[in-house]
Amino acid sequence: MAARSQTPVAPGILLVDKPGGLTSHDVVARARRALGTRKIGHAGTLDPMATGLLILGVEGATRLLTFIVGLDKTYEATIRLGESTDSDDADGEITSTTDAAGLATDDIRAAIAPLTGRISQVPSTVSAIKVGGKRAYDLARAGQDVELAAREVTVSRFEVRDERRGAETIDLDVVVDCSSGTYIRALARDLGAALGVGGHLTALRRTRIGPFAVDGAPGPDEIGDGPLRSPADVAAAVLGRLDVTADEARDLRHGKRLAGQATRIAPSRGPVAAIDPDGVLVGVVEKRGADLKSAMNMPEESAR
Known part of the structure; x- marks a missing residue:
């Protein structure tokens, strides 16, 4: 990681390619150490399992994050059909298995169609949404039943790029363009439910937020090695x-x-x-x- 800055930090926006295993807060903490300032925030949380684009605001440019967080996003993901988990992703415990080997490719495509466009989506129980002032994931981990209200989101693209068949499961590599607030884990869950075999997310990478792409973005250990993007x-x-x-x-x-x-x-x-x-x-x-x-x-x- 770059050495701690000894000069005042200019306001700016930093694009970071977050690796798996780190929280978004972990990346912010590293940026604070590398740049020598505590005034850093981020737009759009990524789960520890997820990788890809995280946008940080530095100093006065944190004021711009409110205009960035609501932008449309692009994700690349892998959905496993035939297994459900309690978190709708690979970080959770498997709750059910169903042989998905007999699913036809055309049936999978047909089940994806209703999950595109303007849809009503119930977020994953293990999410950062607040219920009664507490995060849903905290309540779920404490053993409490969590019921989240459906919300309207827009999925403008839900495209299967590759399909890999195992003995009883099917892995789909997909790309999704969606509005802010869309849960890709919930898409995996709902696709599996529609097909009657269950489903969960095994990989997730955010590649775009609005006009900003992850290509060329530094990792957390390279923060401070290059210039910030100007607020203007x-x-x-x-x-x-x-x-x-x-x-x-x-x-x-x-x-x-x-x-x-x-x-x-x-x-x-x-x-x-x-x-x-x-x-x-x-x-x-x-x-x-x-x-x-x-x-x-x-x-x-x-x-x-």
């Missing part, structure tokens, strides 16, 4: 860019509205990144009637 570049990629003058930047930083300027943002677009003539992110602005108003300001020391 990241905000523009996520939200779109609005160039403002120096005077407008000053007004926004002081909490003033840009009167009559709402037409500078397309009617269908939400908040956008306001960037000053020096390429520095001023903040995020949104339409308020005919005006533009700051929805989030960046500290003035933000990196370009």
